[in-house]
Amino acid sequence: MKQSPFSALPLPQELLNTLSDLGYLTMTPIQAQSLPAILEGRDVIGQGKTGSGKTAAFGLGLLARLEVKRFCVQSLVLCPTRELADQVANEIRKLGRGIHNIKVLTLCGGQPLGPQIGSLEHGAHIIVGTPGRVEEHLRKGTLNLDKLNMLVLDEADRMLEMGFQASVDAIIDMAPSTRQTLLFSATYPEQIQAIANKVMKDPLRVTAGQRHDDASIEEHFYCITGDSQRLQATRLLLLQAEPESALVFANTKREVQSLCDNLRHHGFSVAALHGDLEQKERDLTLVQFANKSVVVLVATDVAARGLDIESVDAVINYHLARDADVHLHRVGRTGRAGGKGQAHTLFSDNERYRLGLLEDHIDREISAEPLPSERSLNRQPPVPTMATMQIDGGKKDKLRPGDIVGALTGEHGIDGNQVGKIMLTPNRAYVAVKREAAKRALKKLNEGKLKGRSFRARLIA
Numbered sequence: 001m002k003q004s005p006f007s008a009l010p011l012p013q014e015l016l017n018t019l020s021d022l023g024y025l026t027m028t029p030i031q032a033q034s035l036p037a038i039l040e041g042r043d044v045i046g047q048g049k050t051g052s053g054k055t056a057a058f059g060l061g062l063l064a065r066l067e068v069k070r071f072c073v074q075s076l077v078l079c080p081t082r083e084l085a086d087q088v089a090n091e092i093r094k095l096g097r098g099i100h101n102i103k104v105l106t107l108c109g110g111q112p113l114g115p116q117i118g119s120l121e122h123g124a125h126i127i128v129g130t131p132g133r134v135e136e137h138l139r140k141g142t143l144n145l146d147k148l149n150m151l152v153l154d155e156a157d158r159m160l161e162m163g164f165q166a167s168v169d170a171i172i173d174m175a176p177s178t179r180q181t182l183l184f185s186a187t188y189p190e191q192i193q194a195i196a197n198k199v200m201k202d203p204l205r206v207t208a209g210q211r212h213d214d215a216s217i218e219e220h221f222y223c224i225t226g227d228s229q230r231l232q233a234t235r236l237l238l239l240q241a242e243p244e245s246a247l248v249f250a251n252t253k254r255e256v257q258s259l260c261d262n263l264r265h266h267g268f269s270v271a272a273l274h275g276d277l278e279q280k281e282r283d284l285t286l287v288q289f290a291n292k293s294v295v296v297l298v299a300t301d302v303a304a305r306g307l308d309i310e311s312v313d314a315v316i317n318y319h320l321a322r323d324a325d326v327h328l329h330r331v332g333r334t335g336r337a338g339g340k341g342q343a344h345t346l347f348s349d350n351e352r353y354r355l356g357l358l359e360d361h362i363d364r365e366i367s368a369e370p371l372p373s374e375r376s377l378n379r380q381p382p383v384p385t386m387a388t389m390q391i392d393g394g395k396k397d398k399l400r401p402g403d404i405v406g407a408l409t410g411e412h413g414i415d416g417n418q419v420g421k422i423m424l425t426p427n428r429a430y431v432a433v434k435r436e437a438a439k440r441a442l443k444k445l446n447e448g449k450l451k452g453r454s455f456r457a458r459l460i461a
């Protein structure tokens with residue numbers, strides 16, 4: 001692959017400086033293919049898997065067009081979830097930090113309207129939000145898109161899967177027709193093509209793979225005869241893989257829940273992720289999985305997409321995915337960042353047809369392997385490497401990660417390298433520590449002080 005430096009692009013010097021500070025030296029393939037056209041003002045459809053660098057592709061595009069002195073909404077990025085909107089907004093802020101006075105605002109559902117209206121009154125250049133809430137602000141008249149010159153639909157396929165089609169249509173209707181439109185998606189189903197035909201002008205379509213090479217993923221397939229065998233197979237494969245983190249994909253909420261219950265019954269460290277969880281439960285589950293306090297996450301495709309999780313050791317497909325793109329997307333969750341990954345797919349005879357389609361898509365014959373034997377796997381389920389402590393204090397108490405690390409590692413404390421991820425919410429902190437150090441860490445926190453005050457801490461996983 002040819003390496004193209006960002007400096008070859010007609011980008012403002014502030015952006016080039018920031019890119020080099022961030023260590024973004026060369027463009028990823030999707031950036032190299034899309035950015036020249038984006039900077040010329042063309043509509044672009046970018047298809048690339050998770051991790052291919054789509055955010056910076058559109059982020060640089062909209063930042064390059066931005067006129068900071070004009071204090072009005074010039075770009076709007078629509079994302080399927082609050083979590084993704086936060087990630088995108090942060091990436092844009094990061095890329096735009098060399099531009100003075102730039103204001104990026106997130107507008108997402110599940111959060112009070114009042115403060116959002118207040119922030120809108122103060123003005124913003126770039127809005128990143130979920131379709132439902134953005135539409136609500138447009139209808140209330142608290143958001144105005146008259147000066148919009150860039151509309152981005154990020155993870156467009158997923159927004160549709162989540163039922164946002166009507167809101168997206170309504171928002172597009174209220175945006176000026178002179179705008180530039182960028183659409184990014186991991187897959188390119190028919191409904192997306194339909195949207196593209198309807199709302200984009202002579203779009204350039206670019207496709208690029210992930211940043212990892214597929215050679216780092218070992219794929220295995222198993223033919224299964226019934227649901228009880230599926231459960232047993234999942235268990236055996238997890239015992240065999242002994243992962244630190246594993247993702248199991250199931251098709252429905254019910255399947256996710258029953259699979260999770262079954263694995264828990266067999267002693268696995270496991271959590272479920274599906275659309276019915278409250279935002280808080282979802283956030284907490286993700287924190288514990290990402291910080292390695294939970295080994296197995298069972299999830300539906302919709303719930304798992306866009307998860308900000310570096311890489312897992314193993315992916316198990318409890319059923320064959322409904323199409324080849326979804327399969328590749330799931331499998332792409334493992335083997336990233338240069339690590340080795342394994343993917344195991346269970347299918348039954350009535351899924352053979354879809355298996356054939358997958359074979360065509362990857363242009364390779366798939367052969368089923370025998371399942372590992374129960375006898376050879378006479379061992380305990382893998383134990384999480386970390387434990388999560390919850391501290392009853394957060395950003396509102398002015399706690400920062402550094403305060404917590406300081407309190408944990410002081411006299412009679414634990415080693416710095418035993419501290420894992422720290423997540424702060426307004427009222428809580430979630431701290432991962434090595435499992436063997438958990439007791440001491442807890443004692444240290446409960447007996448010591450943070451910012452001169454005592455906070456209660458307890459182990460939650």
Ligand code: ADP
Nearest residue numbers: 024025026027028049050051052053054055056
């Ligand atoms: P996508 O939206 O395609 O799933 P992201 O935009 O979230 O992927 O990018 C994945 C990661 O790659 C991010 O951590 C981002 O900071 C990083 N990244 C993006 N572009 C580059 C680049 N040109 N060089 C180095 N890292 C990059």
Ligand code: MG
Nearest residue numbers: 054055154155
């Ligand atoms: Mg993305």
